[in-house]
């Protein structure tokens with residue numbers, strides 16, 4: 001198997017009829033970097049910056065953050081690294097910044113926290129920008145956006161941080177900026193959001209949770225949590241079409257992208273890249289290299305007419321089994 005993986009690593013993720021699908025990875029700790037490189041990732045679609053924050057006893061300073069981000073950016077250079085601004089709250093807590101709420105997933109999390117604490121957002125953005133000097137492979141991604149007002153505020157702060165670091169002598173271009181689509185409200189505002197950014201990335205973990213009103217971490221309702229639910233698939237298609245109508249590339253960085261059968265559907269929908277856990281990357285690449293685009297499109301068309309998630313799942317299994 002390791003020999004098979006080795007060969008696969010160097011092969012492109014390309015369907016038999018020549019459609020390229022870049023496979024990116026999700027990272028958090030430096031340990032993820034090595035695994036990502038061993039598996040031939042073409043970039044980082046989601047670097048969860050809260051992970052290094054979670055293993056500290058206090059907020060890391062701008063200088064400390066700069067060093068952490070520089071390490072990520074340098075490790076993948078010249079490949080792009082998509083750094084998400086701090087996404088705390090919900091299930092991700094910092095011991096030194098407690099948030100106690102009855103409904104944390106519907107509460108103060110992600111961009112809501114950092115817009116209320118612009119000093120946290122500005123320090124983080126400044127650190128990212130300084131870390132990218134001379135490398136220029138940084139992309140900034142904004143989590144939990146639910147409307148244009150939040151995006152505009154965040155863009156304003158990014159421009160402010162960019163002005164500040166340039167005044168201090170750091171010579172960096174403004175990096176590409178993207179928005180995560182993980183709140184249902186954002187699905188229906190995809191065109192307005194896409195107009196203001198350079199790229200779109202779907203967070204299917206939260207989008208599934210919020211669309212289906214099913215806690216992503218509650219074992220009691222785990223069988224209701226299903227990214228193959230027809231409502232999720234319809235929402236994903238709306239996002240791809242909306243982003244493309246505005247001429248913007250769209251990626252997906254939730255666990256769904258690392259499921260080989262789901263990846264076939266995502267490719268057929270028109271996603272421009274898939275970002276996943278490095279562990280799943282070889283399986284996804286292997287399957288996409290077996291499925292040509294007409295087959296993928298036919299499968300998607302079939303699945304989009306089915307209203308039962310279980311039937312969608314079995315249809316996918318049955319259709320893809322012949323490929324191994």
Ligand code: PEP
Pocket residue numbers: 046048087182202203204205206207253254255
């Ligand atoms: C998501 O919600 O799909 C996502 C990628 O972000 P996280 O899992 O960190 O919330």
Ligand code: MG
Pocket residue numbers: 143182203205206
């Ligand atoms: Mg999320």
